[in-house]
Amino acid sequence: MSLNSNEIFSRLLELYETQKMNELSTLLGYKESWGAATRKRGGIPYEACVNAAEKFNVSMDYLLFGNDEEELSLGKNVNKLKQSITDGVFKAIQKGVITPAEEVSISEITQTILNEMDLNVFMDIMIMKRK
Template sequence: MAIDPLPLPERLAITDAIMQRMRGVVGVDSDYQLAKFLGISTSALSNWRKRGSIPIDQCMSLCVTYGVSLDWLIFGKDETALSGSFTNGLPQSISGSSIPLYDVEGAAGAGRALDHESVIGSFQLDNDTIEQLGINDVHLAGVRVRGDSMEPTLTDNDWVIVDLDQQSYAQGGVFLIWVSGELRIKRLQRLAGGAALLISDNKLYDREMIKFDKMQEFSVLGRVVLRLGEIS
């Protein structure tokens, strides 16, 4: 079922509320001061208000830096998470799953897993959301998308949530993969004979085949189950 976009007046009201909470978090009183603090132009911040849309990266960075819940920043929920609830950068007091965030896609990885990669933050999903999405809350990871090879499905700087327990690509889908020491996000298709086809949704990029005799250079880390990105 398609989800209708929020009417502009509602988006504008939500955006205004988010920006109020942003100002409160960083301790400033005006949009001008907030723009200066975030290192963006006042016109860029003004465009947020006009579009009723704030880049998710800005929200995530603020939450990670100041130890506040993304649920609170965006929806005004879980005010108790504003202080004393983060230990080692991970939220402790919210009922749900704290998903580690890795900025690794497209970069050389330490191995065929995320275990040795650096966690740069965390993203909180409450139990109700996890249940509604029908995903596994035990082995989830957030990964930043780099480049335009998966446009329009995924765009540069989007965050995606990866279920590390879903490694079978027999039915296709978008996956976080390891190829010859590099971590990438691609659509996968299993071919006859055990080969794998790597597909970029951006038609400007050619498809790549991993032949059966080269499968030792290929691993599937998990299935991309959720996209977090700005709606344009």
């Protein structure tokens, strides 16, 4: 197996749901020109892959080598779950169902909920749903 910068960037673009390298660069926290320059010189964006693996719950093996196409779909579903929880927490706060302490953010509440969830069970359900 060999690493291919173009393929790695294609997978990152797909995960971040954009087709523009400058937008991907910004989403990853870099200058707009970072992605195009890195890809042009054949650089492997290891740090960006680590961040994407954590954010989208996909493996480095998928990001670097493209193994396991099903993993991409599962990662996107986990990300949608996280967004759904965040939206639900926000609505619950708006309706007065929950009142967080002043120093507690919505993202901290979401992360606490996610930490208590078994994402492997969620992923198993998603796999069973596809069959």
